[in-house]
Structure formats: structure tokens, C-alpha cells
Amino acid sequence: MIVVTGATGNIGRSLVGRLLQDGAQVRALTRDPSRAGLPAEAETVRADLTDASGLAPLLGGAEALFLNLAAGGERSAVVVLDAAVKAGVRRVVLNSSVAVTDSPADETNFIARMHAAVERAVRASGLEWTFVRGSNYATNALGWAASIRETGVVRDAHPGAQGVPVHEADLADVAAVALLDRTGAHAGQAYVVTGPEVLTVAEQVAEIGRAVGREVRVERISEDAAAEAIAGPHLPKAAARELIAMFGSTVDRPAWPVSDAVERVTGRPARPFAQWAREHAADFS
Template sequence: MFVVTGATGNVGSHVVKHLADAGAEVLALTRDPEAARLPEGVRAARTDELPLDGATALFLNPAVVWQVGSEKILERAKASGVRRIVMLSSSSVLSDLDPQTNPIGARHRALEDEVEATGLEWTFVRPGGFAANALQWVDQIKAGDVVYGPYAGAQMALIHEADMGAVSARALLADDLVGKAPELTGPESLSFADQVRVIGEAIGRPLRYEEITHEAARERMSGGFVTPEMADSLLRVFAELVDRPQAISPEVERITGRPGRTFAQWVEDHVAAFS
């Protein structure tokens, strides 16, 4: 049995779908099982109950781990007979920045270390920027034709959550990614300004991106999961990416056998959110 944490989230929902399509037995962990919309045959349970008995593999979403507690989840996994953990990590762990100035990478690296220390089989899926981060602009786009944000020229090869889900499911189902940590990107590098333009083309409105200061962006970004320190770390990364196209990783196509989805494809899949 495969257990998926964060099973109704952006990535977890795709992991569940791929596993179900492969005919696997899947248990989806979510905060509200009764409200979960899952593929036929997939069972749901509450995340905080951690019903891992009978599970052979676990998809680990860090956001869930940090809510429930890594020690609780990992000890329960070992005691329940889980043999393999596939963790959704981050390419930020590869940064050369000092961990003190890269809290996002440091936090993910620490969790990777905890997973390795269990002695179980592991795969760390390390995506870069999520295409879904563009949803942060929904309210601005609905309110007008200008999106305000930092570093208009910062370039990223954003990855579609469906591709992260496909790679993660492959790591759960097959053995060739055990002990590997594939870095994932989308197939093209786009600036923030280009991303807003692509969204405008999809919804039939001419949108533009207007750059704001580091301080103003830090205030906008801070809150909830994102601490002021994390906001500063992200903004430093954005500053370094201005006018520097991101290298494209071949891993999505190598692992799944199909090219990664473009940002334009992601926008088409989510166009209703911006309209």
C-alpha cells in the first residue's frame, strides 16, 4: 500500500492520481477526508491519525511533516514496516549560500538528513520554482492590469505540479530512483514579467509587471509559512536571477518519458483561477 501525505494538495493530488492509474492501492492522508475528491478506489484518512500499518511506501510532503512533527511521522513509518520514503524536497538545498542565509534550503536539507537516518530506502525529489507560485497574483490580476512584485527580470524555469507528481509516483513504484535526488525544472526559463504576459495572453487581457522595492516585497511576502527570513532569502535568490536564464534540467523527460509541461500549459490548466 502507498500512503500519500498532503494528498489533496498541488503535488500530492497528482501523486495519488498516477498511483491510482497504475492500479496501486493508495491511502490518501488529508485534514478533511470527507471533503476529499479522490480517484475511484482511493481511500482517505486523517493526516494526524497517521494510519501507516500495512504501508510499504510513503510520499512525504514537508509542509505536512512540519505540522505533525518529523520524529512522529518517521518513527511511525519505521514501526509500521514502511520500506521506502519519497520526499518532496527543494533544489534550494543545492545552494552554495550559507545555511544561515538560506533557511529554506537548510530546513529541507535537515529533513532529508532525518529521512536518510531512518535507514529506509529514499528518494528526494528536488524541484525549483513552482509554476503554482503564480497564483499569488490572482487577486491583483482580478483587480486590474498591473501586477506588482520584485525583480521583474528574475528568470526561473518553473515546473508544473503534474510533473512533480509524475516523477514522485515513478519513484514510489519503481526501483531506479532509490538513493537518487533528481533536480526538476520546467522546460523553459521565464522572467516574472514574461510570466505575467503569458497569463494575460491566456485570459485575453494585456497585463504588465511593475517592479517594487525589496522592502515592499518583503512585507508582502511575509506571513503564514513564509517568515521574514525566508522572504529575504527568496528575494536574494530573485536578485541573483535577474537577466540570467536558469539551466534546464532534463530529469522530468528522462524519468517520465515525456517533455515537461510549459508555463503556458500550466496557465491553461489554471486559467479559471485568473479569470
């Protein structure tokens, strides 16, 4: 049995499907099973990841756990991890971030600090572990969807910021291989998982335009305006400013190089952003 947190998120949904294809038993944790829309073959159950007392039955009989901070944040992730240890789970695959570098730089921004803290907790748990350190998610582009639909314009502080956007299905595939590992080959590995090419924000927007068959352009705005736009309950304004500034630092060079981890782990190349844009064209139309 493999337990998947964040099962209805972009990565989790792909992961549940991939694990089922590989013949695994899957217990998918979600806040509202009635709206999950997951395959019937998965055991979809309601979960409050902040309630330690209610987690034991959800983790009972599980051999492996996919832990995603997006399912409840850093504190909930640690609660789930502690419950997994008590339930006898053997292996945890953590959906982490490429921002984690195992250096003092991990304290310089919100994203790195949060993920590094959970990585430390996982290492200390005594469980067999694998970290999937994803680069900027292709799905982050969905934040532009409303603006593209309504105006054909994306407003961004740094149109020239460079990234290596990774498809959610590639992150799920790498996680699935590690979760299903019977050889120990992936134990103790921290995989930096990126897309196959460096693209600027403007180039990503252009790919989306090609996918939807119309011109889409980028309009530059201030860092303050950009931070205001992305700040919210799970991303404080100060953290949003840190993130926007970090994007700005990638205009001259990408923050990280292209990785071959997807091909090394799964045996096939990473999916390009153009493919992602075509698959998600309806979200921008």
C-alpha cells in the same frame, strides 16, 4: 499500499490521481476528508501529522510513503518519518527543493535549510529513499491571481528574476515513478526537477495574460514591500526577505539550469509554463 501526505495540495492531488491510474492502492492523508474531493478509489483518512501516537494505523501495511513538508512543516515531516520506520515502510519519496545543493550553501536561506534538514533525517532513517528537488513551482503564480483578476497588475520586486517553473503534475509524475519502483533504479537518487525553459517573472505574467486573453503587466515594488506581501504563518518575515533577495540574484542569471529529469524519469518532456497557464486560466479570470 502507498501513503500520500499533503494529498489535497497541488502536487498531492495530482500524485493521488496518477498512482490510481497506475493501479496502486493509495491512502491519502488530509486534515478534513469530507472536503478533500479526492477520487473514491483512494482511501482518504483524517490525519494529524504532529501526533506520533496516531500515525501508526495510518502507516500500517504501507510499502511506500510520499513525504511533503507542505503538509505540516519540518517537525511534522520528521515525526511522520519516524513513524514510518516503526511501521515497517520500506521506501520514502521526499518532495524536496532544488535549493538543496549538498554544500555549505544549504545554510544560506530558509528554504534550503528546512529541506536539507529533512533530507538528512531521511538518509539517516535507513529507508530506501528518493528526493524530488523541484524548482520554482508554476503554482506559485497563483499568488498573483487576486491582483490579476482585480487590476490586471502583478506587483513584484524583481520582474527580471529568472526561473524554470515546473508544473505540479510533472513533480507528481516523477514522484509516482519513484514510489512504484520495483527495480531499485530510483533508490538513492536526488532528482533536480525543473520546467523545460527559463522564464522571467515578466514572461510568466505575459503567458498568463495570453491564457486569459487580456493584457497583464508587472509593476516593480521594493524588496521590503514584496517580503511583506508573502510573509505569513509558515514564512517568517526574515525568511521572506531572504527569499526575495535570492530572487533578485537571478536577474543576471538563473539560479539553476534547465534539467531533463522529467524526461529521463517519466519518458516524456516536461510541461511548459504556457500549458500550465492555459490549464489554470480560470484562476486568473
